[in-house]
Amino acid sequence: EDQVTQSPEALRLQEGESSSLNCSYTVSGLRGLFWYRQDPGKGPEFLFTLYSAGEEKEKERLKATLTKKESFLHITAPKPEDSATYLCAVQVFTGGSYIPTFGRGTSLIVHP
Amino acid sequence: DGGITQSPKYLFRKEGQNVTLSCEQNLNHDAMYWYRQDPGQGLRLIYYSQIVNDFQKGDIAEGYSVSREKKESFPLTVTSAQKNPTAFYLCASKTGQGNHEQYFGPGTRLTVT
Numbered sequence: 001e002d003q004v005t006q007s008p009e010a011l012r013l014q015e016g017e018s019s020s021l022n023c024s025y026t027v028s029g030l031r032g033l034f035w036y037r038q039d040p041g042k043g044p045e046f047l048f049t050l051y052s053a054g055e056e057k058e059k060e061r062l063k064a065t066l067t068k069k070e071s072f073l074h075i076t077a078p079k080p081e082d083s084a085t086y087l088c089a090v091q092v093f094t095g096g097s098y099i100p101t102f103g104r105g106t107s108l109i110v111h112p
Numbered sequence: 113d114g115g116i117t118q119s120p121k122y123l124f125r126k127e128g129q130n131v132t133l134s135c136e137q138n139l140n141h142d143a144m145y146w147y148r149q150d151p152g153q154g155l156r157l158i159y160y161s162q163i164v165n166d167f168q169k170g171d172i173a174e175g176y177s178v179s180r181e182k183k184e185s186f187p188l189t190v191t192s193a194q195k196n197p198t199a200f201y202l203c204a205s206k207t208g209q210g211n212h213e214q215y216f217g218p219g220t221r222l223t224v225t
Contacts, residue, residue, distance in 0.1 A: 004154075032211035043116075043202050043216030044155075051211065087154065091211055097143075097162055098211060099170075104154040 003027050006088050006103035013110050016077050021106045023088030024070040031091040031098050033071050035064050038085045038105070047073075047086075078110045115139065116217035118203050123222045125197075133188045133220045135203035144186035145204040145214065148172060155202065161186055190222065197224045 007022045025033065032051055036044035048057045050066040057064050061082060063074040073086055085105045091098040116137045125131045137144065143162050147155040157170030161180040175194025180186055186205075190197045200221050204214040 006154075009152075034213055036216075041200075041219070041221070043118075043204075043219050044214075046213040046215065049211070049213055089155075089214075095168060097160075099157065099160065100145075100214060101157075102147075102154040104152065 003092065003101050004088055004090055004103035006086075006106050008106060009104070010107045011109070013075075013078055013108070015079055015110055015112050018074070018076045018078070020075070021073040021086055021108070022070060023073070023103055025088075025090045027090050027092055027101070029093070031093065033066055033091075034089045034100065035071070035073055036087040036089065038087055040085075044087055075108070078108075080110045080112050083108055083110045116203060116205055116215055118201075118217035118220050121218065121220060123220055125222070125224050127224055128192045129224075130189055130191050131197075131222065131224075133190065133201055133203075133222070135186045135188065135217060136184055137186075137203075137205045137215075137217075138184060139205055139207070139215060140183070141205035141207050141215070142183070143206050143208065144180070145206075146170075146176070146178065146186070146188045147202045147204065149200045149202060149219075158188065190224075197222060 035047040038044040048064040053068045085107045087105045089100040089102045119134045145160045146158040159178040161167035177189045203217040206212045206214045
């Protein structure tokens, strides 16, 4: 059973066309939700951490929000360089430690 | 510069051979992780270590082995028992056992034929 579900799997946008990516989770007692960006053939790069419902964080054209059941990554006026796979992860308490569990990601392509 | 290094970037092996992937970090992080990534899949946890000389199995540990003899190093061995070893392997680290983000290495793409 997936604990982290990301949608859509793939998203194509025109430059300047704003949209949102979704990350829904089913873990109880959330201990942090993380967004990462991954370029092809490279390791993920950390973007944001959200800890509690109502929290928001921004970085350039990206804004992450969190509710009790899901998180959104809003992309405002995207540019081609925003093309990447965006990964969401939640902390799951296992064996005395918080272990990140990842969704499958959303592949974003922004056309010029 | 602090960071995580993985070597080599590309690795080719014949079926039936064991192969070891290197992961080194100079971030002074306690926890280290190995993930496997296949096309269209998220990151799946192979092994993790919260402290030197201790490690735990992740979701897909079968056919893999690790060691953690030094804080800076967490090598992963892909054994011949791993039925489908061709994949992109990512190493990560984070500080402590709490709610902190992970830092990832550049990855090693392993191809077994």
